[in-house]
Amino acid sequence: MTYDSLNQLIRAGKSEFAKGPIALIFVEDDVEIDSTIRHHLDLGFLKVFVFMPDAFELAGDLAEICPRVRMDNTRSDQVMQAVSAVNDLMIGQWVYYCFNAEYLFFPFCETRTVGEMLTFHTEERRDAMLTYVVDLYAPNLDETPNAVSLEKAQLDRSGYYALARNDPDNHNHPKERQLNFFGGLRWRFEEHIPADKRKIDRISLFRAQPDLKLREDFTFSDEEYNTYACPWHNNLTAAVCSFRTAKALKANPGSMFEVKDYRWHNSVPFEWHSRQLLDLGLMEPGQWF
Structure with a gap:
């Protein structure tokens, strides 16, 4: 259709x-x-x-x-x-x-469906799931000028960090159970990324409810949807493995000639398996085993 x-x-x-x-x-x-x-x-x-x-x-x-x-x-x-x-x-x-050119991974996704995972998440009284947008990139930009290679994809194994998300409506105090996450190409090439586009967290999975609105920073109008965990224990998180930033840096006139290579000493081949992302701390199984 x-x-x-x-x-x-x-x-x-x-x-x-x-x-x-x-x-x-x-x-x-x-x-x-x-x-x-x-x-x-x-x-x-x-x-x-x-x-x-x-x-x-x-x-x-x-x-x-x-x-x-x-x-x-x-x-x-x-x-x-x-x-x-x-x-x-x-x-x-x-x-x-x-x-x-973005690919969702969640804990144990090789043997469990997204429906099974979300059923568990719902039973934990969660209505949204935090995902980290993990940058993928081709190792050789001379061979692949658009920076996209599924067979040879690489990612950063370190260089990720989080900062408090301050609330301008509450004297800039940190919001409860909310953080801004950074890392990957948006961190390493931050001079080419607008400041309000540098964070890598995204609420990619959500349960629809009346009057819910998605905002431009990939958070929702309901603040509880933007939390990384419930008050009593850690919850599941997932990763969106994405070539989007790599593509953009090579397509935008302001950065296309400045970016010669994405590889650095912390680049590793992407294995296309949830275990690698779990081992690198790029998603969290919570109480789901």
């Missing part, structure tokens, strides 16, 4: 939306569109909606099973609008969103 616009999708109403979890994938360019969709289908999402311009193509088998929504420009305001609109149709169900 193809929809000409977000409004047409919304008019279709709940008949188009299966019981969650569902995934929303926003396509910014023609890089690794199919692999992104297949990865999330393999995780167990019941339906994957693809928001993309007409100029980009989907593989035939994916076009048959994934509703496609025309979106000519995936600017942040349009993404926020789309996520918030889908929220209003999915009350009580789990929703995930990402961009092309």
Whole structure:
């Protein structure tokens, strides 16, 4: 099914939306569109909606099973609008969103589905899940100028840190159970990244509720959704392994000639396995074993 616009999708109403979890994938360019969709289908999402311009193509088998929504420009305001609109149709169900060339990993995802993981998370009385956007990049930019290589992907094994998230409405006191996380390419090449775009935390998985709105910094209007854990113990977190920053640094005129190589002494090959991310502390199993 193809929809000409977000409004047409919304008019279709709940008949188009299966019981969650569902995934929303926003396509910014023609890089690794199919692999992104297949990865999330393999995780167990019941339906994957693809928001993309007409100029980009989907593989035939994916076009048959994934509703496609025309979106000519995936600017942040349009993404926020789309996520918030889908929220209003999915009350009580789990929703995930990402961009092309981004791949969700959660603890033990090789043997457990995203539905099983979210069932456990719901039983812990959690309605959202913190994800860390872990930068992936090609090791040789001469061979792969767009910085994307699934076969040779690398990531940073260290260099991640967190700072308190201050509340301007409460005398800048730190918000309870909220932190701003930094690291990866956005940290190493921060001179090319606007200050308000440098953090790597994102609330990528959330359970829809009335009047919930996604904000431009990938947090939600309900502050409890933005917490990394409940008050009584640590909870599950996940990772979105992403080529998005690597692509952007090589595509933007201000940085494309300045960035010669992403490799440094803490670069390691990405194993495409949750165990590596758990070992590096890039996600947390909480009480789920």
